[in-house]
Amino acid sequence: MGACLRIAQQHRVRVYPISTGRNWGYGTALPSADGCVLLDLSQMRQILDFDPVLGVVTVEPGVTQGQLAEFLKAKGAAFLVPTTGAGPSTSLLANALERGYGITPIVDHCSAVTDIEAVLPDGSVHRSLLSRLGGREVARLYRWNVGPHLNGLFAQSGLGVVTRMTLQLARRPQAVKACLFGLRSDADLAPAVEAIRTAMGTLGGLVGGINLMNQRRVLSMTAPDQMKGLSEAELRELGRKHRVDAWTGFATLYGTRRTLKAAQAELKALLGPVGRRMLFVSPGRARMLHGIASRLPIGGLARLTGTLNSSLQLVDGEPNETALPLAYSLGTPAPKNQPMDPARDGCGLLWYAPLVPMRGQDVVDFVGMASAITPDFGIEPLITLTTQGGSLFDSTVPLRFDRSSADAVAQAHACYDALFQAGRERGWLPYRFGIDSMKWLASAEPDDAQLNRRIRENLDPAGILSPGRYAEQGPETPVGVLYTQAGAARAGSGEIQEISSGSTT
Known part of the structure; x- marks a missing residue:
């Protein structure tokens, strides 16, 4: 190397x-x-x-x-x-x-x-x-x-x-449980955030994390084929049909059986006043429920329990593809008999992932902002909030688009930029940046003594390694020269074989 x-x-x-x-x-x-x-x-x-x-x-x-x-x-x-x-x-x-x-x-x-x-x-x-x-x-x-x-x-x-x-x-703990609960309406969001912050501070390491997903986000997993072009009234009706509330909470608990029994009671006491249909389920029970549902002639039940089962596998440390169908949910055919690869298969997806303080009004304001901006660009506001410790959420908002359409690609990027600018005005900034959003780093307040730049200039004065990655870009090497030189270098050293064109799909 x-x-x-x-x-x-x-x-x-x-x-x-x-x-x-x-x-x-x-x-x-x-x-x-x-x-x-x-x-x-x-x-x-x-x-x-x-x-x-x-x-x-x-x-x-x-x-x-x-x-x-x-x-x-x-x-x-x-x-x-x-x-x-x-x-x-x-x-x-x-x-x-x-x-x-x-x-x-x-x-x-x-x-x-x-x-x-x-x-x-x-x-x-x-x-x-x-x-x-x-x-x-x-x-x-x-x-x-x-x-x-x-x-x-x-x-x-x-x-x-x-x-x-x-x-x-x-x-691996002795016991693992997930807690699922619903919020009847957006009006319950602020008090739920306050309760979650208290739960995170009270239960400490017994809670792995807590997710809040809006109705559109959950239905995009449980009924993706029915989600296109819905009015708000039709969305609420679809939610009633699939028993999906305005918001769905998903918390994970880890510990011994005795500590989880106590933690379960604490979580129920804290979230019960704002949540409804609270359910505690272990990975084993989720597998059993899915096995039963798969044999029943009830539309959508097998899919719902399948998503729950796969989600419980994830929190139990078993990697799977349960979240990847989101990238295919606009109609890109998912592969059969091979792993999903959204890039290879032509899915269009950008993530807007800002950090939002864990205060009720902050979260309500953020959700209002994201829900107002995304439809202007033809994108559904699918919103998830995930706890990052006891004082902060990271929100993930997937911007899905048709990658075969130049207009849809442009709209998705414009949507990201609009979200970034609006969020920045409120102090909500992403915890990570994609390659197309690195440009925003150049808009940071200038600082002649910026440490990151000085370290880069010292370690890499020619700017050859990962240019533009969380940093300013150096002068570009002409592509023709680049590949000619790379080919010459590859011929001259066995180790240079690790330089590869890779897959840029």
Whole structure:
């Protein structure tokens, strides 16, 4: 890997590393600037180290959620995969570097990173100080290391190519339960937010996370074929038919059977006054309900229980594709007998994912803003709010569009820009940016002493690594020269074979 970057430096070839290229809705395998050669790391699929007692695992960039699940199952290891809705084929390392999250016990996946090895733009290798002093084991166990906390420099940055990462896994608990509840109307949203904030502060680590999904978001999963062109009255009627309230809450609980019994009672006391039809269900019970529903001639019930069963598998650390049909819900045919790949299959999807303070009025105002703006661009306001600790929500709003239509593509990007600008005026900004929204970083208040820029200029004066990724773009290398030089470099070094055109679909 070092040889790749040294050759790129010598020939001023701009390179853009990807792990698996399955960054759905944020750019997939596409670089954040033109004129780049993809450094495809997807074949680096080794699980380099695993401690079955302490639950720390060291992985390469191409190791996926599904691969780790199979590995842990084969080992009989009682630890959970840090699952997300992106599916089993996505990179663990890349998700953590992008500060991804889930609703398993360790919600913030970046916070589970304990150690990193990265190749810098000049080809040199960064390893933690503890590791270089001979403490490789404690380096894998202690995320703060010694001295400056340098691991954080490689999250959401182009400062180096991370070639291995150690993650602390959550131990599989004795019991797992999900709590489902409904909010009858939007008027219940503000008091529900206040109750959720209290629950997060009261129950601490027993709660993995809490989701709130609006009616449109839930129906897009349970009745996608009936969602097109509905008026508000028709939407409410469809909700009544499928027993989907104005908002649906989904909370996860982890612990021993005794602690979960107490936590369940606390959650019921806190959320019961604002929620209705509260249901507590374990993964095993969800499987049983789906098995029964699948044999009954009741329209939509099997789909509803199937979604519940798949969601419970996710919170139980079993990666699956339950969230991916969203990308296909405008009519793109989903593949049969092969994994879903929204980029390959031509799905149109952008994510707007702002951070919103966990206060009732803030959330109501945000929902009003998103619900008002998206229809102006022909996009349904599908809104999810996910707790990030006890004081903040991250909202995910999928902007779905027909990728075969240039007008629809333009409208989706215009919708994102309108949401970004309106949210920015209120202080609601995304926790991550896609390749097309990196442009907004240039609008930040200028600062001559900006540390990120100074570090980049020092480590990568030629600007060859991940140009434009959470940073200003340097001068573009002419594409013709770029590929000529890359070809010459590839012929001259075996290691340069890791530079690959990859898949940019």
